[in-house]
Amino acid sequence: MSGPNTDYDPVEVTPLGAEQVDEAREAALVAIAAADDLDSLKVVRTAHTGDRSPLALANREIGALPPQARKDAGRRVGQARGAVNQALAARTTELEAAHEARALVEEAVDVTLPADRVARGGRHPITLMSEHIGDLFVAMGWEVAEGPVVEAEWLNFDALNLGPDHPARTMQDTFWTEPADHHVVLRTHTSPVQARTMLTREPPIYVICPGRVFRTDEYDATHSPMFHQVEGLVVDRGISMAHLKGTLDHFATQLFGEGITTRFRPSYFPFTEPSAEVDLVCFVCRGDEPAVSSCRTCKGEGWIEWGGCGVVNPRVLTACGVDSEVFTGFAFGMGIDRSFMFRHGAEDLRDIFEGDVRYSAAFGTEL
């Protein structure tokens, strides 16, 4: 390529001429800017920086110049090549970014499509409730004790001050096993676990005993031959009903929320003396007027029955080898199913035992 003659003095045109170098540079920069994808940029790169490109040719001719001209030409060609390479790099980055942006747009999916390739599992809410209650007490330093479901009559009754002729034995509609003279029952409460705990370790004892228990109740919306109970037992020095009340107040608040405390009413259980029934502040109306008078949950009482409790009868301590002169204790028992139904607004006990997967799945893996 030749530059225009600016005068009538003819000049020899060489690749190293200033004009030629500038032209080559400009042409390269224009071509780089014009390349609109990485493929065309590659062609531009070959044409303007390749071995046969004007600037490469010019570069090769520098060596042939006389020394005084070599310096000027070298600087001129070097600057031009630098500018072109810089422009190439910049354009490459630009085009790569554009390419990636386009690809990301093209690869977009409908993220609202379902992603449930494996159906959701779930643990049974009663298992979760039992564990949750366990955690509440473990947090206080208690331990969780367990025992067999098919239990010795002595542990289920006699050791708990329920002698063979105790009227309360008929209150507990017991499943007996055959043969009768083997004295084996399905435990009617988790109290034998309390007895076992006292039989095998020394006070201080702070345990809760959650588990399955059995009564010969026909199966309906509020009764079941098998249900779940949690009992608590404390045996220590200086334990009183006040500690029982404090523990149950804390338990109730932790389980059902702030403001849900307890009330005691005199009652009777062979294994405790004094005995009490424990009521909860109704968590629907909270006993507040005017909601309480129309409350269906507590039938206008402001309280709902929760369980039984009391001071451990010294006769029980004696049968289990605890010195009742030194130690006192308290015990309590609640239905886990019932507590669950309160806490989660469940209405039919049968849902707990029918194994409909929709029920357990609703609760996931934690309560």
Next chain:
Amino acid sequence: MKAPVSWIREHVDLPADVTTDDLARRLTALGLKLEAIERPGEQVTGPLVVGRVLSAEPEPQKNGKTINWCAVDVGDANGTGEPQGIVCGAHNFGVDDLVVVVLPGAVLPGDFAIAARKTYGHVSAGMICSAAELGLPADSYGSADGIVVLPAGAGEPGQDARGLLGLDEEVIEFEINPDRAYALSLRGVARDAALAYDLPASAFHDPCLREVPPADDAGHPVRVEDEVGCPVFVARTVSGIDPAAPTPTFMARRLALAGMRSVSVAVDVTNYVMLETGRPIHGYDADRLTGAVGVRRARDGERLTTLDGTVRALATDDLVVVDDSGIIGLGGVMGGQTTEMSATTTRVLVESAHWDATSMFRTGRRHKITSEAGKRNERGVDPTICEAAADRVVELLTTYAGGTTEPGVTVVGKAPQAPPITIARDLAARVTGMDVDETTAATHLRAVGCEVADGAGVLSVVPPPWRPDLSDPYDLVEEVARVVGYDTVPSVLPTPPAGRGLTRGQQLRRRVGRALAGAGHVEVITFPFLGEADLDKLGLPADDERRAVLRLANPLSAERPAMATTLLPGVLETVARNLGRGATDLAIFETGTVTLPRGGGPTPIHGVAHRPTPDEVAALDAALPDQPLHLVVAMTGRREREGWWGPGRVADWSDAVASVRTVAGVLGLELVARAAQRAPWHPGRCAELLIGSTSVGHAGELHPRVCRDLGLPARTVAAEVDLDVLLAHAVDVVVAPVLSDFPVAKEDVALLVDDTVPAADVADALRRGAGDLLESLRLFDVYTGEQVGAGKRSLAFALRFRAGDRTLTEQETGAARDAAVAVAAAECGAVQR
């Protein structure tokens, strides 16, 4: 116990403004638990009056019925003074009888509005009422299938009938705990009502505090042979009773309100006195007695027909009442037929006896008799009121039944006296944590009827005779606490020593549950009962150990009378139930104990006076059945769903194995599988899973016949494992691995083997042959088909080799691979392809 409030008030002077709600609330706070408040007249409004039947014309109808067209004098209640014309379908009345008439404008229970209406060709202006129509027990005023006929003189025509029938009454029904038998009487309820309002002693009117004639020898002779069983026996005789005399209205009303049937005046009187005093009374037809009355224990082989018509074989510790004719009653529980009071009885021997509570309980339970008398006698009645109660019966029979008191008052025996209880003065405060000082404790004990004497640091307390339940110091603490008020117990958190948290077993069980739920399984809880049919449906062979069940003596269902030895029936039934409710893809699991009898013999019954020895405790456990924790998993339908991503995957036998492996995995365990044949699984698709050589259970596809018999889809899969075994083997502390950062060398080998050779055996051979350089081995393909030929299959394994101290050379890796293949070839006949 149903206590009409007016009757309570008869025995205690309650302030007039005390409401029934408040009374019930305060008595509940004292331990007499409110069950319900009944207001029987609540649903009866408008004119309800006494009427006198002036005429009753029977008119046979086409439908076969006969109605009575009655003219009834209702005084001025109808506004005219003219007789009221009423059609009545009942026939248990006649002219001049007093009846209860509801007039137009009134409303009866069930929103039944009364209006004059045309019926059977007459305009019937109102209704002659039966007890049931008024919302009262059907048999409370005579015949259950007729109208109420009031005793002559009960009222005047036109008089409001509400009061006569107790429709203006309020009744508190209490749920009385076994320790408060005294409250099974108006006497006891009134006493606690006085306590509830802190009334002076003079406000309580004890129905048993009465002048009684002294005992003499002139009465009916009584011989008690068993003074322990029957410490007191009082007998009085009343003759000249009119058996047809109506029960006075007040008595019939109160009995009805208390929920008792009106039978005859003599029977009603005994029931009335029982409710009033708490003392059960038995009346004999004195003319049917022969000779002296005696009390003894029954002898072997003796029988008695009780008044309910049941012939009862007696046991030697049943207490019986006898006369010269033989046994005439089960003492304190139920009378005999031969001396029962009847419609012709005019002479009554009144028995007011105190019976041993334990004996009453045993006899009642043995003969399955529950009665109002038995309920009181087995819980304990005040032994000091036998004479007073008998005298009260005599008084009522002479007043209302036309009887005459015969001379003679027989009293045999003496009321036992409870020994004093010594109680530390501060015990109540210590045990309850309440603010109750020593003087207050004594005051409250006196308030409930105890005699309290001061000692050094202790109180000596004699409980009142109506409180046989008070025997221990802690019983007295409860009395103090209930008087102070349970609502004053402070709330104090105890401070336990540092705890050890959940046991390892508890933590691991949670881990197992979470892992299964995380893998898409849903937990269920089933009842642990099963029956033979369940085991048959599982196809268990006759000698299968799971057929050795622990049977229940009193199962709820005859179909499932035994404790489960396997959780499969319950879980599979749950699968079927879910399918029935529309589910198609299921993965469910249950963890629960099974009951495996081990022939342990009887569990001992120890005493309760001291702790059994460790050996004795161990003997208790040894006699119980084994109760291992099992895990059952069952799956049907798709394990992975179909969707926009492509087709789903149907659960197969390997998913059941995988579920167990998931559990094992979170316990740090690697399970070994081997082919097994065990019901209820498909004989060719059942894996026994082991830890080393210890079996943990089985997994695989269910037998097609089992699926059919249980109504399950074909190819339902399941696993049952002993979770206790898995938990026992769980890795406790994982030792941290040493990781090599030298490069891995991968070698794949394809081995041709007979298709009877288990893949696990080939893998095992390769592993052993490969030596220490082998990092891992995995079966990644199984090929059968023409290329390998019939009876053969090709197993492709990926082997990874790595050394801890150097980069392996090709020669080293190749040599290890060849060594592995060589062992597989030698042991399994494998040929490298």
